[in-house]
Amino acid sequence: QVTLKESGPVLVKPTETLTLTCTVSGFSLSNARMGVSWIRQPPGKALEWLAHIFSNDEKSYSTSLKSRLTISKDTSKSQVVLTMTNMDPVDTATYYCARIQRVVAVILFDPWGQGTLVTVSS
Amino acid sequence: EIVMTQSPATLSVSPGERATLSCRASQSVSSNLAWYQQKPGQAPRLLIYGASTRATGIPARFSGSGSGTEFTLTISSLQSEDFAVYYCQQYNNWPSVTFGGGTKVEIK
Numbered sequence: 001q002v003t004l005k006e007s008g009p010v011l012v013k014p015t016e017t018l019t020l021t022c023t024v025s026g027f028s029l030s031n032a033r034m035g036v037s038w039i040r041q042p043p044g045k046a047l048e049w050l051a052h053i054f055s056n057d058e059k060s061y062s063t064s065l066k067s068r069l070t071i072s073k074d075t076s077k078s079q080v081v082l083t084m085t086n087m088d089p090v091d092t093a094t095y096y097c098a099r100i101q102r103v104v105a106v107i108l109f110d111p112w113g114q115g116t117l118v119t120v121s122s
Numbered sequence: 123e124i125v126m127t128q129s130p131a132t133l134s135v136s137p138g139e140r141a142t143l144s145c146r147a148s149q150s151v152s153s154n155l156a157w158y159q160q161k162p163g164q165a166p167r168l169l170i171y172g173a174s175t176r177a178t179g180i181p182a183r184f185s186g187s188g189s190g191t192e193f194t195l196t197i198s199s200l201q202s203e204d205f206a207v208y209y210c211q212q213y214n215n216w217p218s219v220t221f222g223g224g225t226k227v228e229i230k
Binding site for chain 2: 112113
């Protein structure tokens with residue numbers, strides 16, 4: 001069974017750096033066809049893609065947030081870490097990680113972790 | 123960036139009725155489109171990928187169609203567990219992906 005679980009602080013202050021960890025099980029981060037993506041969702045709003053990482057360390061970032069994001073992985077620990085600098089109250093959201101499968105020309109975001117709500121407030 | 127627009131924002135449907143949700147892309151995404159279902163307090167769940175292929179375990183009452191810029195998700199006979207928010211997502215512009223704003227399917 002494939003599972004992903006997000007962990008990190010529930011509250012951060014404005015200007016601080018957020019560090020979130022996604023711990024995966026049921027698949028390996030060394031699998032060439034699989035990666036992990038981070039997606040966020042402000043309360044009552046839509047989903048927003050943030051970043052991906054794959055086994056070969058291929059990384060991609062949202063254009064609008066690229067300067068603030070860093071994604072990395074520790075294959076031995078089955079963990080993917082996302083850092084976001086200079087946090088602002090508008091960054092308050094539930095942050096999800098999801099497995100990505102690349103199957104020929106198809107990209108599958110499945111499954112998703114349960115999400116972790118991060119509130120930015122002083 | 124490819125903008126995904128979903129309509130309507132809210133759809134009121136009676137159980138057993140058919141629901142038709144629309145998703146429009148600002149430029150062609152070929153068939154590189156997925157649909158997700160999200161229930162309150164839960165993570166999104168993949169329903170459809172490749173515009174029309176059901177993900178593993180998804181009931182046959184869910185179907186997707188379309189290509190290019192116009193897509194439709196149809197739920198043939200709404201069950202109580204189908205009342206949720208539905209999102210479309212394009213991955214044609216990989217590695218950048220974008221989601222639509224969502225359609226909430228509520229009980230009429």
